[in-house]
Amino acid sequence: xxxxxxxxxxxxxxxxxxxxxxxxxxxxxxxxxxxxxxxxxxxxxxxxxxxxxxxxxxxxxxxxxxxxxxxxxxxxxxxxxxxxxxxxxxxxxxxxxxxxxxxxxxxxxxxxxxxxxxxxxxxxxxxxxxxxxxxxxxxxxxxxxxxxxxxxxxxxxxxxxxxxxxxxx
Numbered sequence: 642x643x644x645x646x647x648x649x650x651x652x653x654x655x656x657x658x659x660x661x662x663x664x665x666x667x668x669x670x671x672x673x674x675x676x677x678x679x680x681x682x683x684x685x686x687x688x689x690x691x692x693x694x695x696x697x698x699x700x701x702x703x704x705x706x707x708x709x710x711x712x713x714x715x716x717x718x719x720x721x722x723x724x725x726x727x728x729x730x731x732x733x734x735x736x737x738x739x740x741x742x743x744x745x746x747x748x749x750x751x752x753x754x755x756x757x758x759x760x761x762x763x764x765x766x767x768x769x770x771x772x773x774x775x776x777x778x779x780x781x782x783x784x785x786x787x788x789x790x791x792x793x794x795x796x797x798x799x800x801x802x803x804x805x806x807x808x809x810x
Contacts (some may be wrong), residue, residue, distance in 0.1 A: 657787045677741035701726035712750035723751045738790035
Protein backbone atom coordinates (compact mmCIF):
# COMPACT_ATOMS: atom_id res chain seq x y z
CA UNK A 642 0.00 0.00 0.00
CA UNK A 643 2.82 2.38 0.90
CA UNK A 644 4.46 1.83 -2.50
CA UNK A 645 1.18 2.74 -4.26
CA UNK A 646 0.97 5.95 -2.26
CA UNK A 647 4.54 6.89 -3.21
CA UNK A 648 3.80 6.03 -6.85
CA UNK A 649 0.62 8.16 -6.79
CA UNK A 650 2.40 11.15 -5.22
CA UNK A 651 5.26 10.83 -7.72
CA UNK A 652 2.84 10.58 -10.66
CA UNK A 653 0.76 13.51 -9.39
CA UNK A 654 3.87 15.67 -8.94
CA UNK A 655 5.10 14.76 -12.41
CA UNK A 656 1.67 15.36 -13.96
CA UNK A 657 1.26 18.77 -12.34
CA UNK A 658 4.72 19.85 -13.50
CA UNK A 659 4.12 18.59 -17.04
CA UNK A 660 0.69 20.14 -17.37
CA UNK A 661 2.30 23.51 -16.67
CA UNK A 662 -0.13 26.24 -15.84
CA UNK A 663 -1.03 26.65 -12.19
CA UNK A 664 -3.91 28.79 -10.99
CA UNK A 665 -3.85 29.27 -7.24
CA UNK A 666 -7.45 30.43 -7.01
CA UNK A 667 -10.08 28.11 -5.62
CA UNK A 668 -13.18 30.23 -6.01
CA UNK A 669 -15.73 31.05 -8.71
CA UNK A 670 -13.00 33.26 -10.17
CA UNK A 671 -11.23 30.12 -11.37
CA UNK A 672 -13.89 29.66 -14.06
CA UNK A 673 -13.30 33.18 -15.37
CA UNK A 674 -9.53 32.78 -15.31
CA UNK A 675 -9.70 29.43 -17.10
CA UNK A 676 -12.00 30.93 -19.77
CA UNK A 677 -9.58 33.84 -20.24
CA UNK A 678 -6.63 31.44 -20.48
CA UNK A 679 -8.49 29.43 -23.14
CA UNK A 680 -8.85 32.63 -25.21
CA UNK A 681 -5.11 33.29 -24.91
CA UNK A 682 -4.32 29.69 -25.82
CA UNK A 683 -6.54 29.91 -28.90
CA UNK A 684 -5.48 33.32 -30.21
CA UNK A 685 -1.90 33.59 -28.90
CA UNK A 686 -0.66 30.00 -28.72
CA UNK A 687 3.02 30.99 -28.79
CA UNK A 688 2.66 33.33 -25.81
CA UNK A 689 0.60 30.70 -24.05
CA UNK A 690 3.20 27.96 -24.61
CA UNK A 691 6.35 30.03 -24.08
CA UNK A 692 5.18 32.09 -21.11
CA UNK A 693 1.76 31.35 -19.61
CA UNK A 694 2.38 27.65 -18.91
CA UNK A 695 5.53 28.65 -17.00
CA UNK A 696 3.63 31.12 -14.83
CA UNK A 697 1.64 30.68 -11.64
CA UNK A 698 -1.49 32.82 -11.41
CA UNK A 699 -3.09 33.94 -8.21
CA UNK A 700 -5.17 36.76 -6.83
CA UNK A 701 -3.34 39.41 -4.86
CA UNK A 702 -3.14 43.10 -4.32
CA UNK A 703 -0.69 45.80 -3.44
CA UNK A 704 -2.01 47.76 -0.48
CA UNK A 705 -1.24 51.24 -1.81
CA UNK A 706 -2.13 50.47 -5.47
CA UNK A 707 -5.77 49.50 -5.78
CA UNK A 708 -6.88 47.64 -8.92
CA UNK A 709 -3.30 46.92 -10.01
CA UNK A 710 -2.31 43.51 -11.36
CA UNK A 711 1.35 42.71 -11.80
CA UNK A 712 3.92 40.14 -12.89
CA UNK A 713 6.96 39.18 -10.89
CA UNK A 714 9.83 36.75 -11.05
CA UNK A 715 11.50 35.47 -7.94
CA UNK A 716 14.11 32.89 -7.13
CA UNK A 717 14.16 30.43 -4.27
CA UNK A 718 16.76 27.72 -3.76
CA UNK A 719 18.12 28.35 -7.24
CA UNK A 720 14.73 27.90 -8.92
CA UNK A 721 13.17 30.87 -10.73
CA UNK A 722 9.41 31.20 -10.51
CA UNK A 723 7.18 33.49 -12.53
CA UNK A 724 3.95 34.86 -11.09
CA UNK A 725 0.97 36.82 -12.28
CA UNK A 726 -0.86 38.50 -9.44
CA UNK A 727 -4.37 39.49 -10.51
CA UNK A 728 -6.08 42.10 -8.44
CA UNK A 729 -9.33 40.51 -7.21
CA UNK A 730 -11.39 43.51 -8.33
CA UNK A 731 -10.85 42.68 -12.01
CA UNK A 732 -13.04 39.61 -11.54
CA UNK A 733 -15.98 41.92 -10.86
CA UNK A 734 -17.32 44.00 -13.69
CA UNK A 735 -14.70 43.15 -16.32
CA UNK A 736 -15.49 40.98 -19.31
CA UNK A 737 -13.66 37.74 -19.99
CA UNK A 738 -11.99 39.54 -22.92
CA UNK A 739 -10.52 42.20 -20.62
CA UNK A 740 -9.44 39.57 -18.09
CA UNK A 741 -7.72 37.71 -20.95
CA UNK A 742 -6.01 40.91 -22.09
CA UNK A 743 -4.78 41.65 -18.56
CA UNK A 744 -3.46 38.08 -18.25
CA UNK A 745 -1.75 38.47 -21.64
CA UNK A 746 -0.33 41.83 -20.54
CA UNK A 747 1.17 40.40 -17.36
CA UNK A 748 2.39 37.28 -19.16
CA UNK A 749 4.26 39.53 -21.59
CA UNK A 750 5.96 41.25 -18.63
CA UNK A 751 7.10 37.79 -17.59
CA UNK A 752 8.19 37.29 -21.20
CA UNK A 753 10.67 40.10 -20.65
CA UNK A 754 11.81 38.37 -17.44
CA UNK A 755 12.20 35.10 -19.39
CA UNK A 756 14.11 36.86 -22.21
CA UNK A 757 11.39 35.94 -24.71
CA UNK A 758 11.36 39.65 -25.57
CA UNK A 759 14.45 41.79 -25.83
CA UNK A 760 14.78 44.63 -23.35
CA UNK A 761 15.86 48.03 -24.61
CA UNK A 762 19.56 48.73 -24.13
CA UNK A 763 19.55 51.66 -21.71
CA UNK A 764 20.90 52.69 -18.35
CA UNK A 765 17.54 54.15 -17.33
CA UNK A 766 15.08 51.84 -15.59
CA UNK A 767 12.26 54.30 -16.36
CA UNK A 768 13.04 54.17 -20.10
CA UNK A 769 13.15 50.39 -19.96
CA UNK A 770 9.74 50.21 -18.25
CA UNK A 771 8.24 52.73 -20.70
CA UNK A 772 9.54 50.77 -23.71
CA UNK A 773 8.14 47.56 -22.24
CA UNK A 774 4.75 49.19 -21.57
CA UNK A 775 4.51 50.73 -25.03
CA UNK A 776 5.11 47.30 -26.57
CA UNK A 777 2.79 45.42 -24.22
CA UNK A 778 -0.16 47.84 -24.16
CA UNK A 779 -0.18 48.17 -27.95
CA UNK A 780 0.03 44.38 -28.33
CA UNK A 781 -2.85 44.12 -25.88
CA UNK A 782 -4.98 46.41 -28.09
CA UNK A 783 -4.23 44.22 -31.14
CA UNK A 784 -5.16 41.17 -29.09
CA UNK A 785 -8.49 42.70 -28.05
CA UNK A 786 -9.31 43.44 -31.68
CA UNK A 787 -8.23 39.93 -32.73
CA UNK A 788 -10.55 38.28 -30.19
CA UNK A 789 -13.43 40.58 -31.21
CA UNK A 790 -13.72 42.31 -27.85
CA UNK A 791 -16.39 44.96 -27.58
CA UNK A 792 -15.68 48.57 -28.51
CA UNK A 793 -16.29 49.40 -24.84
CA UNK A 794 -13.57 46.95 -23.72
CA UNK A 795 -11.10 48.35 -26.25
CA UNK A 796 -11.91 51.93 -25.30
CA UNK A 797 -11.46 51.06 -21.63
CA UNK A 798 -7.93 49.78 -22.23
CA UNK A 799 -7.17 52.82 -24.41
CA UNK A 800 -8.26 55.04 -21.51
CA UNK A 801 -5.81 53.23 -19.24
CA UNK A 802 -3.07 53.88 -21.80
CA UNK A 803 -4.04 57.54 -22.00
CA UNK A 804 -4.01 57.85 -18.20
CA UNK A 805 -0.51 56.30 -18.12
CA UNK A 806 0.72 58.42 -21.08
CA UNK A 807 1.35 55.32 -23.18
CA UNK A 808 1.22 56.24 -26.90
CA UNK A 809 -1.17 54.27 -29.08
CA UNK A 810 0.74 53.08 -32.12
